Amino acid sequence: QVSWELLGEGRKLADILKVELSAVILGGSSDELAAAARSAFTYGADVAYIVADPILTDYRNEPYTKAMTDLVNKYQPEILLLGATTLGRDLAGSVATTLLTGLTADCTELAIDPDNRGLLATRPTFGGSLLCTIQTLNYRPQMATIRPRVMAMPDPLPERSGRIISENLQMQEDDIIAKVLEFIPDEAQEQAQLAYADVIVAGGRGMGKAENFRLIWDLAAVLGAEVGGSRPVTHAGWLPADRQVGQSGKTVRPKLYIAAGISGAIQHRVGMEASDVIIAINNDPHAPIFDFATYGIVGDAVQILPVLTDAFRSR
Numbered sequence: 001q002v003s004w005e006l007l008g009e010g011r012k013l014a015d016i017l018k019v020e021l022s023a024v025i026l027g028g029s030s031d032e033l034a035a036a037a038r039s040a041f042t043y044g045a046d047v048a049y050i051v052a053d054p055i056l057t058d059y060r061n062e063p064y065t066k067a068m069t070d071l072v073n074k075y076q077p078e079i080l081l082l083g084a085t086t087l088g089r090d091l092a093g094s095v096a097t098t099l100l101t102g103l104t105a106d107c108t109e110l111a112i113d114p115d116n117r118g119l120l121a122t123r124p125t126f127g128g129s130l131l132c133t134i135q136t137l138n139y140r141p142q143m144a145t146i147r148p149r150v151m152a153m154p155d156p157l158p159e160r161s162g163r164i165i166s167e168n169l170q171m172q173e174d175d176i177i178a179k180v181l182e183f184i185p186d187e188a189q190e191q192a193q194l195a196y197a198d199v200i201v202a203g204g205r206g207m208g209k210a211e212n213f214r215l216i217w218d219l220a221a222v223l224g225a226e227v228g229g230s231r232p233v234t235h236a237g238w239l240p241a242d243r244q245v246g247q248s249g250k251t252v253r254p255k256l257y258i259a260a261g262i263s264g265a266i267q268h269r270v271g272m273e274a275s276d277v278i279i280a281i282n283n284d285p286h287a288p289i290f291d292f293a294t295y296g297i298v299g300d301a302v303q304i305l306p307v308l309t310d311a312f313r314s315r
């Protein structure tokens with residue numbers, strides 16, 4: 001989804017600069033890539049560059065970096081945008097270092113400088129207490145990664161079409177150091193959906209111990225919600241790392257965010273404050289989270305969560 005969000009934002013930038021907007025689509029099957037290209041046109045792309053090769057079936061940094069840098073060297077884009085997902089962050093760094101250009105990571109806003117037509121990429125800095133706008137001078141392309149759900153999802157225009165340009169990957173399997181020996185599906189694959197969840201129940205250090213997270217999971221199950229947490233709980237192993245919400249975790253924007261035993265530190269806040277409704281449960285009435293929560297419940301989360309779960313279950 002972040003790719004469509006980037007196309008929507010890219011369309012606005014391309015219209016300001018009066019240039020074409022292109023999508024890069026990499027993968028193993030040309031049929032699937034052609035279908036993705038058609039979707040890219042409906043979300044605003046004028047051109048789709050496709051590289052289909054069995055080597056690109058599963059993401060590996062080396063062949064993806066090679067495919068992307070070859071395209072950039074050949075077609076010389078002014079701006080190159082990627083989603084700040086786990087994969088996008090990995091790829092963007094190696095593409096930028098290979099191309100010897102600048103990369104502004106984790107952006108929340110993009111604009112064009114009217115003076116020099118350069119990309120103005122804005123991102124939170126100093127723990128989210130400042131916003132910093134960065135411009136890459138003298139080096140091209142200007143690269144940025146953008147967090148999922150920060151840019152609006154564009155409306156699809158089903159009648160729109162564009163040009164498909166196919167390129168070959170100049171790489172053999174033997175050239176690649178990393179080999180895929182076995183594919184083990186992630187048991188908890190739904191974690192990846194945290195950024196797009198409508199309801200999230202999150203727990204913090206105030207939950208006390210790993211076993212108490214059962215109460216978070218119980219409430220999430222009743223609400224059909226995803227489970228998230230603060231950094232101390234992912235560091236302690238109470239939750240997997242990719243459920244961390246915040247500056248160094250995921251940015252989320254659900255309709256409802258229930259935060260139990262979370263103090264509301266700025267590094268957590270920047271990842272969840274755009275939620276429509278925030279319910280905070282904390283036994284300290286002066287906890288910072290009450291400064292920006294929509295509703296606050298002062299009390300012991302270990303006692304309050306089961307009461308909420310029962311109440312929602314009976315509805």
Ligand code: FAD
Pocket residue numbers: 203204205206207208229230231232233244245246247248249250260261262263264265266267268271281282283284287299300301302
């Ligand atoms: P605490 O701050 O310890 O708060 C626990 C809260 O629980 C307290 O408010 C307490 O009153 C309450 N409490 C205690 N017992 C109960 C109870 N029985 N019932 C109800 N409430 C109770 N943090 C993140 O979350 N995400 C990030 O991405 C992130 N990135 C960071 C990046 C950097 C560079 C740095 C320096 C820090 C980062 N942090 C991040 C850490 C952040 O600064 C805070 O330390 C962290 O968010 C605090 O987590 P917490 O609220 O769970 O714990």
